[in-house]
Amino acid sequence: MMMNAAVSFIGGTNGDKKGLAATVTANPGELKLRAALSDTNFTDGSAVKPDNILLSIEKPGSFTVDFDIPKKDVQFQFLNTFKVEGKQVNWVYTHSRNENRTVLDGTLLLDSANKISASHELGSVNCKLKYSYVHRGFITFEPCYDLANNSWDLAVSRRIGVADLIKATYETSSRVLGVELSSSSLVNETGRLKVSAAFSLTEGLQSPKLSVESMWNFPV
Numbered sequence: 001m002m003m004n005a006a007v008s009f010i011g012g013t014n015g016d017k018k019g020l021a022a023t024v025t026a027n028p029g030e031l032k033l034r035a036a037l038s039d040t041n042f043t044d045g046s047a048v049k050p051d052n053i054l055l056s057i058e059k060p061g062s063f064t065v066d067f068d069i070p071k072k073d074v075q076f077q078f079l080n081t082f083k084v085e086g087k088q089v090n091w092v093y094t095h096s097r098n099e100n101r102t103v104l105d106g107t108l109l110l111d112s113a114n115k116i117s118a119s120h121e122l123g124s125v126n127c128k129l130k131y132s133y134v135h136r137g138f139i140t141f142e143p144c145y146d147l148a149n150n151s152w153d154l155a156v157s158r159r160i161g162v163a164d165l166i167k168a169t170y171e172t173s174s175r176v177l178g179v180e181l182s183s184s185s186l187v188n189e190t191g192r193l194k195v196s197a198a199f200s201l202t203e204g205l206q207s208p209k210l211s212v213e214s215m216w217n218f219p220v
Contacts, residue, residue, distance in 0.1 A: 003027075008215035032058040073098040084108070124148075149173045161185065175201040191216045 006023045021038040036054040058064040064077040078093045092105040102122045109115045113134045120127040130144040138159040145152055157167035163184035170177050177199040184192050192215045197208040 004217060006215055006217045008213055010211060010213045030059055032060060034058065071098060146173065177201060187214065190218055 003024065003026045005025070008021045010021070021036065023034060023036045026033045034056045036056075038052050038054070053069050055067040055069070056064060061079055061081070063079065066075040066077070067073075068075065073096060075094065075096045077095075079090070081088060081090050083089070088109040090107045090109070094103045094105070095101070103119060104122065105117070105119045107115055107117045115132045117130040117132065118127065119130075125148045127147040128144055129147070130142060132140060132142045134140050140155075140157045142155040142157075143152060144154070151171070151173035153169065153171045153173075155167060155169045157165055159165050164186075165182045167180045167182075168178065169180075178196065179199075180194065180196045182192065182194045187193050194213045194215075196211045196213075199205060199208045
């Protein structure tokens with residue numbers, strides 16, 4: 001049985017969360033077992049507690065069951081793939097027991113560069129439609145329309161080499177501009193560094209909220 005572990009550190013400004021997170025993943029046969037331990041409030045002197053643990057069982061491409069111990073909640077997720085006139089359709093059914101909330105996500109792959117996605121919460125007006133276009137294999141444009149808020153969001157990302165990605169996002173409803181750099185080339189081959197900045201444009205361009213996350217992966 002193969003096992004892998006990942007440890008990440010998150011640091012932020014302006015009151016954003018800070019802390020440590022660790023994940024252990026095991027692959028017995030066709031299933032994937034994962035235990036995640038997070039302690040985002042370690043800076044206030046709190047100790048790691050058992051109820052910070054999240055457990056999940058996954059059969060890749062079929063289903064995932066997540067056990068949220070702090071909320072005493074269970075989330076079920078079922079996945080399927082089929083063809084419509086030769087085009088691949090991926091859909092995901094997600095249900096959270098405590099919230100009694102069900103979400104359907106579907107993606108239509110038109111070709112290698114174009115896809116259309118939709119996400120709808122059953123019994124509500126919450127629905128998002130997104131179009132994704134990959135230009136020349138390394139620049140991605142993703143406009144998204146939120147029906148509930150009658151607003152548009154836009155994300156543009158550019159791949160740098162094979163290990164790095166820079167991404168910019170803008171939410172028209174909140175007027176928040178985000179910039180994110182995700183890099184493996186700046187650290188060793190088993191790690192990854194992510195730096196994010198969020199600018200609120202509601203009262204002009206001010207100091208951004210910053211966060212830095214570093215992650216290390218290693219076999220157990």
